Amino acid sequence: MDERAARRDEELLSGVPEWVALGVVLKASPSEDGGNRFLYFEASNEDPDHQGEIVLQKALADSSDYYIRHGNVDLSHYTILGPKAGIPNHYDYEVGRPVAVRIDGNRTFVKAQLYTGSSPMARNANMVWDSLTKQQPPAKWFASVGGAVLAKSVRFDPKSQNRVAVVERVRWNNTALDRCPVNKSVPEVSVAPVGTFAKSLGGFIFTKSDGGAPAGLVAGYGTDSASLTGGAALRHQSLEPRVQSYWDFRDRIASDVRAKRVPPSVEALTDHAISAYGLAYDEAADWTERFLGDLRTALSKRKAR
Structure with missing residues (x-):
């Protein structure tokens, strides 16, 4: 391998974020068994993500137990x-556990x-379930x-005809439910059996190998809100708490x-x-224009003093 190719591989590996996410939407088709409530999702596939990285299924399989x-x-x-962000009672946001992979x-x-039940965890779980099964349209x-x-390398991807970063080993320990879409290539999450269970949904995030709260990245949201069945293009975002309002933004x-x-340009700020x-995209573009308007107003007032 020549020096230029070696540098490129190093760049690919250094670009693998400590956290990255892929996700899709939950469908409201209840699956209950003896009073137990189940969700189904596809964890990942081996298509390159938005940043050109691949998660080998063996990495997930080896960590499934x-x-x-x-x-x-x-x-x-x-x-x-929670611990890093100072979220009080952060364990109350745990709503369930995996039972099969x-x-x-x-x-x-x-x-x-x-x-x-009636614990804080169960109340949050009830909220998720009820939003899917006891309202129209479902959330x-x-x-x-x-x-x-835990391990990553660089390989040639025959589909894209490019060298890509490959995640070879992970210590998988968390699945999060959220109200915002993340990935485009992974199919839908479901509360009815799918895939090898009978079909499903997906997402994936990586953390520091020491298990600590990351200073790294997760995926962002896409722009295909009209269909939503495909989720959205994978992007990266800060692993600080989500932007809660325009003022936070x-x-x-x-x-x-x-x-x-x-x-400070419209295109650059929107992409950022x-x-x-x-x-x-729609929210980013709207808030960017609003921000630039506020900025122009503030500068005008400053000049007028």
Whole structure:
């Protein structure tokens, strides 16, 4: 391998984020057995993601026993982000646990059981279930599963005819449910059996191998909100708590502009809002224009003094 190719491989490996997500929407087709409530999702496939990385199914298969023994299902990764973000009672956001994992070719399927009862965890699980089964239209939920990246390499991908980063080993321990779409290539999550269970949905996130709260990245949201069955193009975002409002967005984008992490143009700021904060395109574009308007107003007032 020549020096240029070696440098390119190093860049590919260094670009593998500590966290990355793929996800899709939950469909409201209840699956209950003896009072137990189940969700089904496809964890991942071996198509390159938006950043050109591949998760080998063997990595998930090898970690599936660990995930079943030690993993959980939560809301918005709060059980992982909670300690770093200062979220109170962050374990209350755990809503269930995995009960089975199946590998079907280059696809990994998971069956998870939601909690029942009157505990804070169960109340959150009830909220998820009821939003899918006791209202019309059902709420749209998305999933991303996560764990520590333990090994990675660079390989030639015959589909894209490019060299891509490959995640070879992971310590899988978390699946999060969220209200925002993430990945385009993985099929839908479901509360009815699918795939090797009878078909399903997906997502994937990677954390630091030490298990600590990451300073890395997760995937953002896409722009195909009309269909939603395909999720959205994979992007990267900060693993800080999600942008909660325009005011939160304005503070973050202003900080990034001051730090010269992004130039103050419509296109650059919109792309940054999508990739860094995980906003959908329409929201990113709308808030960017609003931010620039606020900025122009503030500058005009300053000049008038």
